[in-house]
Amino acid sequence: MSKSVLITGATRGIGLALAQKYVEDGDLVLVGTRDLNRGLDVVDELRADGGQARLLQIDLMDHGSVMQAGQWIGEQFGKLDLLINNAGVFDDHDIQASHEDSESLHQTxxxxxxxxxxVTQQMLPWLKAADDGMVISMSDELATFANFAASTPTTGLGQRISRMGVNAMTVLLQNELQGEVHFRAVTPGPIASNPARKGAPVATAVDLIQKIDQHKESDWDGKLIGADGVLPF
Ligand SMILES: NC(=O)c1ccc[n+]([C@@H]2O[C@H](COP(=O)([O-])OP(=O)(O)OC[C@H]3O[C@@H](n4cnc5c(N)ncnc54)[C@H](OP(=O)(O)O)[C@@H]3O)[C@@H](O)[C@H]2O)c1
Structure with a gap:
């Protein structure tokens, strides 16, 4: 059955590939973007073969735009089946933990x-209104205490601390809303989402996220999921 899927940061990289795949599967994709022009181009492309796509301006740094997006979804649809928290800052520079700068950390x-x-908070009423509402948030296996114990690299402090925040949000919201909405964090591993980035093809991340979406059992609720299933925090 066709469902509604909001993807933040859906105009490039993994977000764009997700939008293309969900539209191909017959779902209605709400293309979250901070860049309206690029967003319009993407929506036109997604609709070209009869796909269902709508544009939704969301800048995660502009809280007014997040509130408006929530209101709009309520007015237009009254429910949301899937929120993919894809938009993010990926701080993959080589700066050591002791040398991070405050501006970069702030933005991250x-x-x-x-x-x-x-975004998640604003969408909660509509996710609760769906039959099996789900939130899948981008995280990183490097952002776990289990990984810190074994890891030698000391770079990526902002990325790792911020994704620990995403992991914590996933657990706490799940504990509060068990049985109402599924919350999961995903670690896709290194993905070559642009020519400068090394990793697996974007399709790997898309497949993993769709696998998580299709797994409706509660054993993945409040968990961090990677290619091999649940990972320890
Ligand atoms: N690629 C990897 O190896 C990897 C690994 C682990 C986690 N992740 C995470 O997975 C997600 C997607 O990865 P990716 O490689 O496709 O990332 P990407 O190519 O860097 O794209 C990031 C997306 O987030 C959007 N974004 C950034 N700041 C935003 C803001 N303030 N408001 C709204 N949108 C904003 C960007 O929009 P603009 O186009 O407007 O800039 C872009 O669409 C990211 O959150 C990333 O950190 C990636």
């Missing part, structure tokens, strides 16, 4: 933690 936390939380 604002987008990855606060912005992701506010």
């Amino acid at each position: 936390f604002d987008v990855n933690v606060l912005g992701t939380y506010l």
